[in-house]
Amino acid sequence: MLVGGAGQIKLTKDGNVLLHEMQIQHPTAAVIARAATAQDDITGDGTTSSVLFTGELLKQAERFLSDGLHPRILAEGFELAREEALRVLDNIKVDKPDVLQDRELLTSVARTSLRTKLDQQLADQLTEIVTDAVLTIATPGRPVDLHMIEIMHMVHQSAADTRLIKGLVLDHGSRHPDMPSELENCFIMTCNVSLEYEKSEVNSGFFYNSADQREKMVEAERKFTDDKVKQIIELKRHVCTDENKASFVIINQKGIDPLSLDMLAKEGILALRRAKRRNMERLTLA
Numbered sequence: 001m002l003v004g005g006a007g008q009i010k011l012t013k014d015g016n017v018l019l020h021e022m023q024i025q026h027p028t029a030a031v032i033a034r035a036a037t038a039q040d041d042i043t044g045d046g047t048t049s050s051v052l053f054t055g056e057l058l059k060q061a062e063r064f065l066s067d068g069l070h071p072r073i074l075a076e077g078f079e080l081a082r083e084e085a086l087r088v089l090d091n092i093k094v095d096k097p098d099v100l101q102d103r104e105l106l107t108s109v110a111r112t113s114l115r116t117k118l119d120q121q122l123a124d125q126l127t128e129i130v131t132d133a134v135l136t137i138a139t140p141g142r143p144v145d146l147h148m149i150e151i152m153h154m155v156h157q158s159a160a161d162t163r164l165i166k167g168l169v170l171d172h173g174s175r176h177p178d179m180p181s182e183l184e185n186c187f188i189m190t191c192n193v194s195l196e197y198e199k200s201e202v203n204s205g206f207f208y209n210s211a212d213q214r215e216k217m218v219e220a221e222r223k224f225t226d227d228k229v230k231q232i233i234e235l236k237r238h239v240c241t242d243e244n245k246a247s248f249v250i251i252n253q254k255g256i257d258p259l260s261l262d263m264l265a266k267e268g269i270l271a272l273r274r275a276k277r278r279n280m281e282r283l284t285l286a
Helices: 015-021 027-043 047-066 071-092 103-114 120-137 211-239 258-266 277-285
Strands: 186-191 247-252 270-272
Touching: 015 027, 015 047, 027 047, 047 071, 103 120, 186 211, 186 277, 211 247, 211 258, 247 277, 258 270
Parallel strands: 186 247, 247 270
Antiparallel strands: none
């Protein structure tokens, strides 16, 4: 149990969380903590084991130092032990040329790691979910990019309600009541185009002498945005025909103003705005 400076309480058995949350002052302890967290970043497990193993090595080294043994000899001994350990591991390792095809092995690895951090029942439940998630994003011949997996925390839900969605879950919906809520057989357009009025990148000013001039300026600004929306609508009409019965979805990284949303809604287009860049990358796998 960790108690923060503001009184917040955190319960965990994950060594990586403990090392990140603890305020370590001793320089040697800080080095051990960084080494252990690096172990977790690379393999995803073994943080506590790394700390215990390193601590025991230093404990035994201190005993020999007290007997007058030179530190250089101890360092050479550790180096010899490291080389011997690597040799033994190399001899007993099992080659798996295509580990992504061995689901049983991946499940076993996930279960072993999760049981060190969670209770057995929850760990066994999450094992299948974690394995399926990795296999879903895996591409033969390429390293697995775990950033393609997103963990979304749902309010009023427990860890036992965790489930895998083989698709893309966006944490924002449409911003217009007339837009469709359910679509099938969709063309999805991804873009990073502002469909709203934006201030210029440089400071600029405009002086008008009459209300008519001001109205013309507003109309010109509106026309600039409307022209982009009309081009999207034309594209939708071109690809969504009566034969294919397809729908059209826009996922935009930038904003869409209410007037543009209204124009899109009248065409039956579902538009999502201010999508995260990472979700745009995940969309290619959905």
